[in-house]
Amino acid sequence: xxxxxxxxxxxxxxxxxxxxxxxxxxxxxxxxxxxxxxxxxxxxxxxxxxxxxxxxxxxxxxxxxxxxxxxxxxxxxxxxxxxxxxxxxxxxxxxxxxxxxxxxxxxxxxxxxxxxxxxxxxxxxxxxxxxxxxxxxxxxxxxxxxxxxxxxxxxxxxxxxxxxxxxxxxxxxxxxxxxxxxxxxxxxxxxxxxxxxxxxxxxxxxxxxxxxxxxxxxxxxxxxxxxxxxxxxxxxxxxxxxxxxxxxxxxxxxxxxxxxxxxxxxxxxxxxxxxxxxxxxxxxxxxxxxxxxxxxxxxxxxxxxxxxxxxxxxxxxxxxxxxxxxxxxxxxxxxxxxxxxxxxx
Numbered sequence: 001x002x003x004x005x006x007x008x009x010x011x012x013x014x015x016x017x018x019x020x021x022x023x024x025x026x027x028x029x030x031x032x033x034x035x036x037x038x039x040x041x042x043x044x045x046x047x048x049x050x051x052x053x054x055x056x057x058x059x060x061x062x063x064x065x066x067x068x069x070x071x072x073x074x075x076x077x078x079x080x081x082x083x084x085x086x087x088x089x090x091x092x093x094x095x096x097x098x099x100x101x102x103x104x105x106x107x108x109x110x111x112x113x114x115x116x117x118x119x120x121x122x123x124x125x126x127x128x129x130x131x132x133x134x135x136x137x138x139x140x141x142x143x144x145x146x147x148x149x150x151x152x153x154x155x156x157x158x159x160x161x162x163x164x165x166x167x168x169x170x171x172x173x174x175x176x177x178x179x180x181x182x183x184x185x186x187x188x189x190x191x192x193x194x195x196x197x198x199x200x201x202x203x204x205x206x207x208x209x210x211x212x213x214x215x216x217x218x219x220x221x222x223x224x225x226x227x228x229x230x231x232x233x234x235x236x237x238x239x240x241x242x243x244x245x246x247x248x249x250x251x252x253x254x255x256x257x258x259x260x261x262x263x264x265x266x267x268x269x270x271x272x273x274x275x276x277x278x279x280x281x282x283x284x285x286x287x288x289x290x291x292x293x294x295x296x297x298x299x300x301x302x303x304x305x306x307x308x309x310x311x312x313x314x315x316x317x318x319x320x321x322x323x324x325x326x327x328x329x330x331x332x333x334x335x336x337x338x339x340x341x342x343x344x345x
Contacts, residue, residue: 002072002073002074003072003073003116004069004070004071004072004073005037005068005069005071005072005073005076006068006069006071008073008107008111008116009030009033009034009107011110011114012029012033012107012110012111013026013029013030015110016029020209028099028103029103029107032099032100032103032104033103033104033107034068035088035100036081036084036085036088036100036104037068037071037084038064038065038068039083039084039085039087039088040071040075040076040080040081040083040084041064041067041068041071042064042067042087043080043083043084043086043087073111073116073117076108076121077121078121078124078125081104081121081122081124081125082124082125082126085097085100085101085125088100089128094128094129097128098127098128098129101122101125101127101128104122104125105120105122105127108120108121108122138274138277138278138279138286138287138289138290139277139278140274140277143176143274143277143287143290144172144173144176144177144290146272146274147172147176147268147269147272148169148172148173148176149272150268150271150272151165151168151169151171151172151268152165152168152169153165155267155271161251162251164230164234164251166226166227166229166230167227167230167231167248167249168264168268169223169226169227170223170224170226170227170248171185171248171256171261171264171265172265172268172287173219173220173223173224174202174220174224174248175265175284175287175288175291176287176290176291177217177219177220177291178202178204178214178220178291178308179287179288179291179292179295179308179309180202180204180214180288180310181206181207181284181285181288181310182258182261182262182284182285183258184204184205184206184310185248185256185261185284186248186255186256186257186258186261187205188202188204188246188247188248189243189244189245189246189247190240190242190243190244190245190246190247191203191243191244192204192247193216193224193247194213197221198218198221200215200216200221201213201214201215201216202214202215202216204310206310207310210310212307212308212310214308224247228240231249231253234251234253235253239253248261261284262283262284265283265284265287266283269283288309292309295308
């Protein structure tokens with residue numbers, strides 16, 4: 001019996017669901033699979049089943065959805081896939097094309113593992129390359145110092161009940177000296193801080209549910225302790241009783257949401273007078289980029305930086321090397337081997 005596309009997609013997504021992939025991720029995978037499949041059936045020259053061209057029965061032509069539902073796995077050959085991806089590329093951005101290629105490649109690898117297919121036809125479909133973009137850092141020499149000083153000062157425009165400088169300082173400091181993502185900050189709990197005083201670490205769960213530990217230097221440790229002390233003052237000792245409670249909370253003690261964190265950070269940019277220096281669409285992520293760029297500038301090893309940032313690929317981290325090309329050129333020029341070569345000029 002020939003395997004049909006919808007059944008295979010459902011089986012693939014069930015396998016990912018068993019691996020604890022989020023429903024948001026699964027929806028994205030499904031959209032990419034069905035999106036390309038739709039382009040494949042509409043670019044196929046053959047007459048779809050059920051259409052009697054001899055009678056001119058155009059009303060009997062099935063819809064795209066019906067044709068995808070009848071799509072057999074043996075129809076997903078390299079030629080059909082190249083047509084489908086070529087059509088997709090005509091009206092989608094490079095990032096969308098790369099993502100779709102990755103999803104389909106993983107889909108076919110799953111089919112090969114399940115012995116539905118003997119080989120992955122995506123090997124015959126050229127893999128698109130995503131244009132390398134420079135990290136969007138804040139255009140300021142020391143944004144961390146400015147933002148922390150702003151956060152520590154009381155905003156006279158805010159209501160008394162909504163003034164929490166210690167929390168805002170902790171929020172800014174955490175982003176500026178750890179480089180964690182917005183989603184990672186939201187998911188931090190009280191027990192994310194581990195280890196003894198003076199040797200603490202921040203346990204972070206990143207993309208793909210991958211965990212990493214970031215060392216907490218004494219400065220950030222003190223900032224977080226001060227914030228937690230004021231949290232007890234506001235909400236009582238029970239605010240720290242359960243280690244599963246959120247580390248970063250709203251005025252009412254509830255976990256900070258991504259939208260709320262972005263609002264707080266944007267207000268601090270405005271109060272500090274550097275909102276125009278922040279790249280568009282990168283309110284919090286700009287702090288991560290600034291952390292990484294400064295780390296490279298001050299001599300951080302790219303492999304260590306990759307581990308700190310939670311990148312899956314060293315190529316992603318290397319963007320910060322490209323952004324600090326002058327610093328790298330100075331480092332190469334000062335290398336003892338380079339000086340030895342220079343002596344023979």
